[in-house]
Amino acid sequence: MSDRLAVRKTFKLYLGGAFPRSESGRTYAVTDARGAFLANAAWASRKDARDAVVAARGAFAKWSGATAYNRGQVLYRVAEVMEGRHAQFCEEVAAGEGLSAGRARAVVDAAVDRWVWYAGWTDKLASVLGSANPVAGPFFGFSTPEPTGVVAVLAPQRSSLLGLVSVLAPVLAGGNTAVVVTSRERPLPAVTLGEVLATSDVPGGVVNLLTGDAGEIGPWLAEHDDVDAVDLTGAPPAQAMELERLAAGSIKRVLRPPAEEPDWSADPGLSRMTPFLETKTVWHPKGV
């Protein structure tokens, strides 16, 4: 063992491409699975959530307007940088989730592979979900999937990296921007993922990661008029119905929480992408 004094990290939010503290000045203690202190994480507030929505809305035009091929490359780049942080993710997942080193490695492998899988979807969605519509008239009509907009994601509480990637990557692959409330007890892999995103080519504001309490911030996001959709996966079960009611105020798309946190290693299919896609249909007359 070296006698060098370690340089500890300050864990902050990832918001609009920067790493601010919570404007509230609040932090909370994060412990490992056995209760030992790991870090003080920023405890995001309502104001942070609102700032994150502004950042996500601001980033939407460019991200949704990028070519699908470009989005695919940017997302693939994220997986490359994740791979480079593999050891760090393993440590954090092992500590937070109480997994053996081998099990943590498998989880991180799956998370990187999941990100790669979604990166490859960007330029397939329109072929798979779109259509040329054989209408009964002299018209050329086609339908394509488009991103819903700003998606608020309450990330899973237990699976701190694979679960997080499994809810975030599909939102991004479709061209949405995201405001994510991370696992409250296990936020450290999310903070590291923020650093990965900041050092890959994802434009600032496309992903905003708020460490804190989904039960506290969730309602503000669910009723925010500039949020287009909410994923309630990590919502406190007793609060899910109230969040869905709040979301109804501006006719948000709602992905309801599963009865219990699913096995994230299962093949997700399209089930986490289509809730955040709209179908646009364009008609044009044919004529000489």
Add this chain to the structure above:
Amino acid sequence: MTSPLFEYAPAPESRSIVDVAPSYGLFVDGEFVDGSGDTLKTVNPATEEVLSEVAVGTEADVDRAVRAARRAFTRVWGPMRPADRGKYLFRIARILQERAREFAVLESLDNGKPIRESRDVDVPLAAAHFFHHAGWADKLGYAGLGPDPRPHGVAGQVIPWNFPLLMLAWKVAPALATGNTVVLKPAETTPLTALLFAQVCQQADLPPGVVNIVTGAGETGRAVVEHADVDKVAFTGSTEVGRSIARAVAGTRKVLTLELGGKAANIVFDDAPIDQAVEGIVRGIFFNQGHVCCAGSRLLVQESVHDEVIASLQRRIGTLRVGDPLDKNTDVGAINSAEQLARIRELSEIGEAEGAHRWQPACDLPDRGFWFPPTVFTDVSPAHRIARDEVFGPVLSVLTFRTPDEAVAKADNSTYGLSAGIWTEKGSRILAIADRLRAGVVWANTFNQFDPTSPFGGYKQSGYGREGGRQGLAAYLKGASH
């Protein structure tokens, strides 16, 4: 100056083809039964004549209908061979075609829409919806929605008064094709074609309980939406009611699709062929008296052609014939109800009060019935109520823009996102602008086109889910991603 109207002799469609009973019960489990509550009168909005009395379904009536639908789902419709389900739908499509005149006349009587539209649009499209979906019934495995997509069970459906039969078809055809059974609540003011459709179900020997029709008003609709044994809720109507339905299904296992209001921008660029654009503007806002959720109610016209477009538009509007819905020459019929007329009047008065300029053609309106002339507001600012609120009437708000960026910004400056129009000769501009508009349906150099193969539905507060096409099937299948 002589009247711009050509002289036409009246050409009324005979109403003798329809036989409206003095009263109707509910259609439950394959037969007409008495309701357990009050009745309501449905009137001809063009004359205020009472057409019939229909039952106001109570919670108990809705419960009876849902139980019939559940039984039919479990015992008959669910287990049925998909090809046979398809054959029933083909039968229904054919009967609708055979009885098309009857439906068209009844629709115009009950709704007030011109017979030209009910005859040429509503009824043929309704038949087409059944015909299209009939073919899907035994091909669902090919729809890209999973290898063995399953129905939800009982679908509770609530539809509006603007296209009574067509909205029924949009709801019932995909629900049945995918193996669901249905409890449908038609609009309070337009129940008659749904009740005639019930007779079509009998004529087609559709098994009892597969389609149940419970008439009534808002409370009846609420009972359908909130019934604990309804698996799937589909609603078309106002955003306000859509919100309350979304709240009502929150926390349940019910699956919801909503097709709500709109405030579509119809964008006219300076290179558009003006005459064609004017036809499109007229079709966009005066079709069905503007009682269209996707109506092109905000005209965005490029500043350089504003005066020319407005002059041409006013000339064209001067030739529209407003009056008897059953006259084949009529272009614009009656407003559907006194209540809707009051709302149109109120918003128009607010438009003037806020500083916009109202223009209406000289036009004689019948003495009785509910009427509002085609109306154009100019000098409208984006903050005006008539530029933001859905009027749901023959009222066009005109705004201007200078650049394509400004057109897109103004078009998207709405809580709604159902439809939009683009008029320009430049193809590349159409595609670029269509990409940027946050709307579910974009009509380029056309407007208000509908087809069962073409997904329809909104962005933002215009709702979610699609109706029509492969994508529309997803709403009625379990775990199906579109």
